[in-house]
Amino acid sequence: MDTLLYSVDQIRAIERAATSALPPGTLMRRAGEAATTYALELLKGRPTDVVLVLAGPGNNGGDALEVAANLAALGCKVKVAWLGGDGAPSPETQAALERAHAGSACFVDDLTDGESHCLVIDGLFGIGPARPLAGRARELVEAVNRKRCPVLSLDVPSGLDADTGAVVGPHGIAVAATYTITFLGNKPGLHTGDGCDHAGRVHVDRLGVDELQVAGVDAEHARARLNLPPLFAACAAPRRRNSHKGSYGDVAVLGGAPGMAGAALLAARGALFAGAGRVFVAAVGDDGAGIALDPTQPEIMIRPAAGFAFGGRTVVAGPGMGDSAGATRMLAQVLDGSGPLLVDADALNLVAASPDLQARLARHDGPAVLTPHPLEAARLLGVTTPVVQADRLESARELAQRLNAVVVLKGAGSVIARPDGEVAVNTSGNPGLATGGSGDVLAGLGGALLAQGWPAWEAALGAVWLHGAAADRLVNCGCGPIGLTAGELPRAIRAELNALAAQSRS
Numbered sequence: 239m240d241t242l243l244y245s246v247d248q249i250r251a252i253e254r255a256a257t258s259a260l261p262p263g264t265l266m267r268r269a270g271e272a273a274t275t276y277a278l279e280l281l282k283g284r285p286t287d288v289v290l291v292l293a294g295p296g297n298n299g300g301d302a303l304e305v306a307a308n309l310a311a312l313g314c315k316v317k318v319a320w321l322g323g324d325g326a327p328s329p330e331t332q333a334a335l336e337r338a339h340a341g342s343a344c345f346v347d348d349l350t351d352g353e354s355h356c357l358v359i360d361g362l363f364g365i366g367p368a369r370p371l372a373g374r375a376r377e378l379v380e381a382v383n384r385k386r387c388p389v390l391s392l393d394v395p396s397g398l399d400a401d402t403g404a405v406v407g408p409h410g411i412a413v414a415a416t417y418t419i420t421f422l423g424n425k426p427g428l429h430t431g432d433g434c435d436h437a438g439r440v441h442v443d444r445l446g447v448d449e450l451q452v453a454g455v456d457a458e459h460a461r462a463r464l465n466l467p468p469l470f471a472a473c474a475a476p477r478r479r480n481s482h483k484g485s486y487g488d489v490a491v492l493g494g495a496p497g498m499a500g501a502a503l504l505a506a507r508g509a510l511f512a513g514a515g516r517v518f519v520a521a522v523g524d525d526g527a528g529i530a531l532d533p534t535q536p537e538i539m540i541r542p543a544a545g546f547a548f549g550g551r552t553v554v555a556g557p558g559m560g561d562s563a564g565a566t567r568m569l570a571q572v573l574d575g576s577g578p579l580l581v582d583a584d585a586l587n588l589v590a591a592s593p594d595l596q597a598r599l600a601r602h603d604g605p606a607v608l609t610p611h612p613l614e615a616a617r618l619l620g621v622t623t624p625v626v627q628a629d630r631l632e633s634a635r636e637l638a639q640r641l642n643a644v645v646v647l648k649g650a651g652s653v654i655a656r657p658d659g660e661v662a663v664n665t666s667g668n669p670g671l672a673t674g675g676s677g678d679v680l681a682g683l684g685g686a687l688l689a690q691g692w693p694a695w696e697a698a699l700g701a702v703w704l705h706g707a708a709a710d711r712l713v714n715c716g717c718g719p720i721g722l723t724a725g726e727l728p729r730a731i732r733a734e735l736n737a738l739a740a741q742s743r744s
């Protein structure tokens with residue numbers, strides 16, 4: 239899998255450089271060939287049933303017409319729904335249209351509901367659409383999304399924004415593909431937000447365009463990548479035999495105000511099962527009497543936050559912390575400290591509401607990771623949740639820069655961003671994680687990795703990936719996604735982390 243993620247502007251630059259170096263029409267012909275080969279692979283050979291090809295007015299439509307012509311030439315039954323535009327097609331698309339017309343592909347005006355196909359090829363729109371699909375384009379997408387057969391999108395599911403992973407709106411619609419073959423380079427929008435539901439399995443074909451040919455756009459310029467173990471596995475060293483609990487750091491969860499003990503305990507369990515040497519809950523409240531003991535996890539030490547010695551410990555601030563004056567005071571104290579810090583949940587809301595806390599956070603003298611879900615991110619940025627979700631990568635980048643911290647913008651395809659603009663989009667996880675408390679476990683896990691000496695960037699990448707991989711492990715053995723509980727995650731995280739550490743030695 240190509241793990242670098244390119245913006246549409248970068249893909250256009252690659253396309254321009256390659257086009258000028260190659261004979262006219264080469265890239266489209268290669269895209270058509272690559273998609274034809276992939277389609278036949280998916281169909282396990284030449285199908286006897288009809289392949290339906292949707293072709294739009296631009297070059298994405300040209301790719302689709304190439305596939306239609308290729309499949310027809312191989313003896314497949316092919317129907318083409320061609321959506322012409324107002325202007326003339328590009329010369330390559332015109333040539334592809336003529337090729338498809340010259341062969342045995344049958345052009346149809348409308349899709350008949352109930353007609354069976356073995357595969358739909360979606361070549362309506364690729365990286366082009368800047369406005370929501372309407373009229374016949376929308377009707378075609380609605381018809382495709384009602385079909386039960388597999389759908390292969392070319393380059394990008396039509397109607398999806400390749401940069402952001404949002405359906406182009408307002409009130410837009412996008413193809414829900416089973417597979418996407420994407421050209422020239424991988425794209426972030428296929429892996430986050432709505433893209434997770436619309437792209438299906440993503441296959442990258444670079445169309446033979448070597449990065450070295452591409453002036454100005456290479457690995458260093460792709461400022462986004464997929465989050466996978468090679469980015470952080472080196473931090474997951476096996477334990478030295480001659481080590482002790484002090485070797486693996488202390489995590490203190492600042493939270494668990496009266497009535498909100500569960501969140502702090504889940505974070506503490508996340509930290510414990512991810513290998514922190516000692517785990518504390520510094521319970522916020524007048525007397526810290528909200529919780530005295532976690533009976534199923536007596537290893538967790540519960541103390542009143544007032545007077546707790548945070549120095550030298552990794553602090554996970556926020557789970558069940560509430561918004562009392564005491565909580566705000568304690569948070570200011572840990573922001574002013576110099577230890578590793580993970581800020582989540584209520585602590586993020588307090589920061590959002592206070593320019594003073596924001597300034598303290600930006601000045602924090604030590605590694606800092608923030609883990610907002612989209613609503614918390616919206617509060618921090620002073621915008622609405624739809625604005626955050628409309629461009630998850632940029633929202634995460636903006637927050638990381640403003641608050642001078644590594645930011646994890648949670649949700650399907652979590653985005654991890656650094657203040658210098660580098661981002662990673664997570665690849666693991668499933669909607670089983672959409673359950674109360676799973677974010678608390680992530681916070682504790684991140685704290686444990688920081689406590690064991692992982693730098694902030696690697697700790698954030700590792701925590702997000704391990705959390706998702708733990709959920710995938712649970713689903714694979716029948717524990718979800720429906721009904722997966724946050725309390726089941728810590729043991730699965732332990733299994734994933736130990737597997738990673740074992741691999742890093744071999």
Ligand SMILES: NC(=O)C1=CN([C@@H]2O[C@H](COP(=O)(O)OP(=O)(O)OC[C@H]3O[C@@H](n4cnc5c(N)ncnc54)[C@H](OP(=O)(O)O)[C@@H]3O)[C@@H](O)[C@H]2O)[C@@H](O)CC1
Pocket residue numbers: 253257265266269294295296297298299301323324362363364365366367368369370371372375392393394421
């Ligand atoms: N060039 C090359 O060498 C290669 C290109 N490649 C392929 O080209 C794709 C990019 O092609 P592209 O730039 O033509 O954009 P594309 O996605 O087809 O859409 C633009 C068309 O859609 C129209 N349109 C837009 N929105 C609309 C709406 N809501 N409703 C209705 N119409 C709408 C828009 O019309 P306009 O906005 O001009 O009115 C225009 O006609 C790329 O994804 C890849 O598949 C590969 O083969 C590699 C080599």
Ligand SMILES: Nc1ncnc2c1ncn2[C@@H]1O[C@H](COP(=O)(O)OP(=O)(O)O)[C@@H](O)[C@H]1O
Pocket residue numbers: 583611647648649650651652667668669670671672673674675676677678679680705
């Ligand atoms: N649909 C999903 N796909 C993948 N991960 C998800 C999905 N929904 C939620 N998650 C993950 O689950 C966690 C939820 O965190 P959060 O919203 O803070 O929940 P809570 O506050 O209840 O703990 C985050 O890590 C998020 O990325």
Ligand SMILES: [K+]
Pocket residue numbers: 298360361362363364391392393394395396
């Ligand atoms: K498409």
